[in-house]
Amino acid sequence: VSSEDSKDCTFCKIISGQLPCIKVFENDEILAFLDIAPISRGHTLVIPKTHVSRLTLASPSVMSSLGSVLPQISNAVIQGVGAEDFNLLQNNGKIAGQVVFHLHFHIIPRFKEVEGRG
Numbered sequence: 623v624s625s626e627d628s629k630d631c632t633f634c635k636i637i638s639g640q641l642p643c644i645k646v647f648e649n650d651e652i653l654a655f656l657d658i659a660p661i662s663r664g665h666t667l668v669i670p671k672t673h674v675s676r677l678t679l680a681s682p683s684v685m686s687s688l689g690s691v692l693p694q695i696s697n698a699v700i701q702g703v704g705a706e707d708f709n710l711l712q713n714n715g716k717i718a719g720q721v722v723f724h725l726h727f728h729i730i731p732r733f734k735e736v737e738g739r740g
């Protein structure tokens with residue numbers, strides 16, 4: 623699918639530095655940065671530096687790189703914002719709500735709800 627290739631991929635542009643981001647973590651294979659429209663404070667996206675449009679197309683080595691850093695990034699994010707807990711979310715395909723076709727995991731910190739503040 624042409625819309626799933628790397629040519630006009632927003633996250634590839636972030637990786638190459640063509641678009642800015644607020645970095646949370648980076649190594650040779652992985653980048654984590656704050657979501658531009660956070661669901662909660664500290665909402666972070668974790669992506670492989672090679673373009674993979676969705677989970678079903680990810681190689682074992684890409685998944686190994688992601689898996690090896692997801693626990694520590696999640697921990698750093700929730701510690702950093704003082705969250706209690708978090709959701710790890712990953713959408714695949716338009717119908718499932720995927721908007722950016724570059725594989726990403728959402729780390730969404732969850733806070734104890736304060737009465738009277740929605």
Ligand code: 5GP
Nearest residue numbers: 632643655656657658659713719720721722
């Ligand atoms: P999806 O619905 O594809 O799982 O989530 C895509 C996420 O990427 C959304 O939460 C959206 O706010 C975020 N996003 C889209 N464009 C940008 C961008 O240019 N910069 C950043 N930091 N996040 C983006």
Ligand code: ZN
Nearest residue numbers: 631634673724
């Ligand atoms: Zn991409």
